[in-house]
Amino acid sequence: MKNDSEVKLYMQARKAGKTQRLAAAKAGMSERTGRKYEQMGKLPSQVKQPRTWLTRKNPFEQDWEWVTAQLERDPALQATTLLALLIEQHPDCYRPTQIVTLRRNIARWRALHGPEREVIFEQVHTPGERAQSDFTHMSDLGITIAGEPFAHLIYHFMFTYSNVEAVTLCFSESFEALAEGIEHALWQLGGVPQQHRTDHLTAAVRQTHRKETREEWTARYQALMDHYEMQPTWNN
Known part of the structure; x- marks a missing residue:
């Protein structure tokens, strides 16, 4: 070809x-x-079509039913352990150099018949690209001053790549608290990321009745992002 x-x-x-x-x-x-x-x-x-056939006979075919039974009993079993047991039971049939073949056959079996795996989409973070923030209510901690409950929130700001973070004490999820928290964090951490991500904070996001876009940034929040040249984003 x-x-x-x-x-x-x-x-x-x-x-x-x-x-x-x-x-x-x-x-x-x-x-x-x-x-x-x-x-x-x-x-x-x-x-060119991918090859779907085996080029050689499975050398573990005569004991493959036993191998799969062990994997079904304990999915965490490794090929090295199973091969050692096979060599112990049938020393004339198997040898340590067959480990690669056994691993390949086990991987194929797990892909077709093994337990389902949790699907994870790993997030890739880039230095200087993004920061994210949110308000956290602190009432569950039961903090008191002079015996009286101290009702307050913490504005939490963090760079997603380095996990460097800053916090600000506040008393509501207002725009003023959001703006003060962002500015305090940026000055304290000494840098401005390309993006700032929040959830659907009412101080930053307002609902609309247009079909093409149900949410958009408030004018004051957009002006704050423009001032620091950050792209605003939100979590779904």
């Missing part, structure tokens, strides 16, 4: 007005091969 670069060379020659014979000669292939790819309109890499 020809590679992509050869077929691309053939196609370029054809676009330049060359005959199939001249284009094929320039690309180092037969005229018939060039005609085939030209009719398909695809490169070799786009035509």
Whole structure:
């Protein structure tokens, strides 16, 4: 089978007005091969199908039922442990060098028949890209002053890459508390990220009745973001 670069060379020659014979000669292939790819309109890499068959017999086939039974009983079992047990039970059939084959077969079995795994979309954080913040009610801590409950909140600001953080004492989730908390954090931490993320704070996000957008930034919050040249974002 020809590679992509050869077929691309053939196609370029054809676009330049060359005959199939001249284009094929320039690309180092037969005229018939060039005609085939030209009719398909695809490169070799786009035509090649992944191999779905095994090239050799599974050497653990006679004891594979036992292997899968152990994996079903304890999904955390490793191939090294199972191979050691197989060698102990059948020293004439197995050897330590077969570990790679066993690992491959176990991985295939787990993908097809193993327990379902939790799907996790890992967040990738970039230095200087984003900070996020929120208000936290502190009443559950039962803090008192002179025996009287001290009702307050904490505005919590954090850079998502370094986890460097700053907090500000406040008494409501107002825009004034939000603006003071952001400015205090930026001056204390000595830097401004590209983005600032919040949840749907009423001090920053207002509901709209337009179908194309149900929420948008308040004018004062947008002005604060523009002043510090931060892009505002919110959590869904």
